[in-house]
Amino acid sequence: MSSTTAPEKLSTNASFDGELVKLSAPANSLGGLKTTFNVFLPRQALDGDKVPVLYYLAGLTCNEDTAPWKGGFLRDAAAEGIALVFPDTSPRGADIDGEDKDWDFGTGAGFYLTASKEPWKKHYNMYEFITSELPSLLAAASLPLDLSRSSIFGHSMGGHGALTLYLKSLLSTSPSTKYLSASAFAPIANPTQCPWGDKAFKGYLAGGLDEGKQYDATELVGQLKGKDGVDLKVLVDVGTGDQFYQQKQLLPENLIAARDAAGFSASQLAVNLHERYDHSYYFISTFAPAHIKFHAEVLKAAK
Ligand SMILES: N[C@@H](CCC(=O)N[C@@H](CSC=O)C(=O)NCC(=O)O)C(=O)O
Numbered sequence: 001m002s003s004t005t006a007p008e009k010l011s012t013n014a015s016f017d018g019e020l021v022k023l024s025a026p027a028n029s030l031g032g033l034k035t036t037f038n039v040f041l042p043r044q045a046l047d048g049d050k051v052p053v054l055y056y057l058a059g060l061t062c063n064e065d066t067a068p069w070k071g072g073f074l075r076d077a078a079a080e081g082i083a084l085v086f087p088d089t090s091p092r093g094a095d096i097d098g099e100d101k102d103w104d105f106g107t108g109a110g111f112y113l114t115a116s117k118e119p120w121k122k123h124y125n126m127y128e129f130i131t132s133e134l135p136s137l138l139a140a141a142s143l144p145l146d147l148s149r150s151s152i153f154g155h156s157m158g159g160h161g162a163l164t165l166y167l168k169s170l171l172s173t174s175p176s177t178k179y180l181s182a183s184a185f186a187p188i189a190n191p192t193q194c195p196w197g198d199k200a201f202k203g204y205l206a207g208g209l210d211e212g213k214q215y216d217a218t219e220l221v222g223q224l225k226g227k228d229g230v231d232l233k234v235l236v237d238v239g240t241g242d243q244f245y246q247q248k249q250l251l252p253e254n255l256i257a258a259r260d261a262a263g264f265s266a267s268q269l270a271v272n273l274h275e276r277y278d279h280s281y282y283f284i285s286t287f288a289p290a291h292i293k294f295h296a297e298v299l300k301a302a303k
Helices: 066-070 074-080 125-141 157-171 197-205 210-215 217-223 252-262 280-301
Strands: 007-017 018-026 032-042 049-058 084-086 146-155 179-185 234-241 269-274
Touching: 007 197, 032 074, 032 125, 049 125, 049 280, 066 074, 066 084, 066 280, 074 084, 125 146, 125 157, 146 157, 146 280, 157 179, 157 210, 157 217, 157 234, 179 280, 197 210, 210 217, 210 280, 217 252, 234 252, 234 280, 252 269
Parallel strands: 049 084, 049 146, 146 179, 179 234, 234 269
Antiparallel strands: 007 018, 018 032, 032 084
8 A cells, every 4th residue: 555656635625614625646556547536524633633434436527526526425524523524436537449439338337347358458447446446546545544444435446346346345355455335326226137237347348247246236235145143234215216126227126136135134135216306416316415424424433
């Protein structure tokens, strides 16, 4: 961790008595491409306390600025004294033919996996970046963060990312990052069974949908069945007025079925359906305080 070069600081904005810092660094896991990320530091961190960390993974077409601008997370994170980390959603500028053709594949659509297929595998490795290189960059930036207390949340493609990174960390004997809790707004909960996941996994992975099962929250919950000592701490909110829910891109019902079949309870993996809410950041910002509170309780209890 300590040999990583410190990221460059691009800007600082005071917010809710803390500050939002924008950082940039070349990322080895993204084939050396420069990536940019935001870190919200609460007042406690500015005063020198090492604060816990909550990563937010954004959805298709988004970047590191989408959630700080529109998510409504900063006020509650400031009140709870937790840091927020907002990475980008894909590498940028890999210069791959077709990379910018579709909004649901390529730029802005990294799907938080490790690509194994040409021509994507040199750059499209957001799984490695988020779980391994980003924590190293945060450490190299010498920010007052307690990286041993980390949790993760996200929206849509980023909700898929948050759930799968968390569940994969539970399944691994030596995870690069151990996340203490996960939550998701309108996640793509069973990507091997929906059009977005089908396109991404067949596009990025040499093994297609079969290889994609390791990045599928519904599959991973099934794999946790009977594993000793596993206690899930997961919160999911979905609006039934969500156009992508209605188009069967999200499939939370499959996640619920997998949870029940694996013997986990609704308090270990809560999936709440909300009438009228859609896929937008109006929905996210409505439930933002509940998600921050959910993670803050876990992160603070871990001190
Ligand atoms: N351009 C698309 C819509 C793209 C979209 O809705 N993106 C969502 C995430 S979808 C799953 O990952 C998003 O968060 N957008 C940003 C926002 O500010 O809402 C289309 O044409 O339908």
